[in-house]
Amino acid sequence: xxxxxxxxxxxxxxxxxxxxxxxxxxxxxxxxxxxxxxxxxxxxxxxxxxxxxxxxxxxxxxxxxxxxxxxxxxxxxxxxxxxxxxxxxxxxxxxxxxxxxxxxxxxxxxxxxxxxxxxxxxxxxxxxxxxxxxxxxxxxxxxxxxxxxxxxxxxxxxxxxxxxxxxxxxxxxxxxxxxxxxxxxxxxxxxxxxxxxxxxxxxxxxxxxxxxxxxxxxxxxxxxxxxxxxxxxxxxxxxxxxxxxxxxxxxxxxxxxxxxxxxxxxxxxxxxxxxxxxxxxxxxxxxxxxxxxxxxxxxxxxxxxxxx
Ligand SMILES: [Zn+2]
Ligand SMILES: [Zn+2]
Numbered sequence: 264x265x266x267x268x269x270x271x272x273x274x275x276x277x278x279x280x281x282x283x284x285x286x287x288x289x290x291x292x293x294x295x296x297x298x299x300x301x302x303x304x305x306x307x308x309x310x311x312x313x314x315x316x317x318x319x320x321x322x323x324x325x326x327x328x329x330x331x332x333x334x335x336x337x338x339x340x341x342x343x344x345x346x347x348x349x350x351x352x353x354x355x356x357x358x359x360x361x362x363x364x365x366x367x368x369x370x371x372x373x374x375x376x377x378x379x380x381x382x383x384x385x386x387x388x389x390x391x392x393x394x395x396x397x398x399x400x401x402x403x404x405x406x407x408x409x410x411x412x413x414x415x416x417x418x419x420x421x422x423x424x425x426x427x428x429x430x431x432x433x434x435x436x437x438x439x440x441x442x443x444x445x446x447x448x449x450x451x452x453x454x455x456x457x458x459x460x461x462x463x464x465x466x467x468x469x470x471x472x473x474x475x476x477x478x479x480x481x482x483x484x485x486x487x488x489x490x491x492x493x494x495x496x497x498x499x500x501x502x503x504x505x506x507x508x509x510x511x512x513x514x515x516x517x518x519x520x521x522x523x524x525x526x527x528x529x530x531x532x533x534x535x536x537x538x539x540x541x542x543x544x545x546x547x548x549x550x551x552x553x554x555x556x557x558x559x560x561x562x563x564x565x566x567x568x569x570x571x
Contacts, residue, residue, distance in 0.1 A: 282487035286348040288408030316376040319442020324349035326374035341372040361552035389438030391428040392448035393421035407448040412483040417535035422480035430463035471521030474564035
C-alpha cells in the first residue's frame, strides 16, 4: 500500500484518504477540522442531502458525486470514490456484471436514497474498527479512518490481522458511532468517556469463517490497489459463479463441514448476525444475477480452498 494510491483532497489542510478507508471518514475528518457541531449542515455540505435519507455512516457512498465536487473539484469522480471507498466498491468486483446491486450505483452516486437496496444488505452494525489497523493508519497517515472492509455486515474480525473488530464501549455498552456521530477509531466513548471497547457481536471462528475472511482480505486488496486513474471494473463472466463449484450437490455438504453446522443454508447467516432469504446459497448457484453478497463470497471461499 503506497501513499500515492491515496486520494488527496484539493483543498488545503485536508487529510489523505487512505486506500480502503470509507468515504464517510473523509466527511468526518472535515466536519471535525471545521469544528462543526451541526450534523445536518455537514451532511448537506458533503453529501448534498439529509442524514435521515442515508444509511448510518453512508456505507454505499450516497451523494458521492456531491462530495467529489465539493472536496476534489470533481476528480476523482463520485463513481470512482464509490469504487474505492465504499461497500459497493468492495463487493462490486466479486459479483457478476448482471448483479442486481449494480443498478443502484448510478442513483446512489447522485444522492438518491435507495432504501430497497440497503435493506437487502444492511442491518445496522455500528461502525467498527480493528485496533491493529488503526495503529498502522496513525503511523502511516497521521489519523485513523474507518475502513470499508470492517463495515461488512457479516465481518466481525479484521481480515488482515484477525483481531476482533471493536464497536461497543466496554463500560456502558454504547456504540462509539452509530453512523453520524462524527467519531473516529481511537476516540473516547460519547457517553462515559471510557477508552476501552469490545466487539459488538461474537462469532465462532470456524475454518469456514476464516476462509470467508480471506476472501474479504482479497477484495480489500483489490479495492485498495485501484490507482488514481479510473480502471475498468473487471467483473466475473455471467455464469462464472455457478462454474466455481462443481458438483453443485456438494456445496451444502462442504459448507456445513467447514462451518461445523448441520445445515449451512439456514445457519450461516444467523451465526454471522445477518439476514438472508431461505435457500440463498442455492439461489446464487442457479440465478447468479439474484445472488446475495454473502452467498457469492461463501462460494468464492470454497473456490479459494481449491486453489490454496
Ligand atoms: Zn486490522
Ligand atoms: Zn461508555
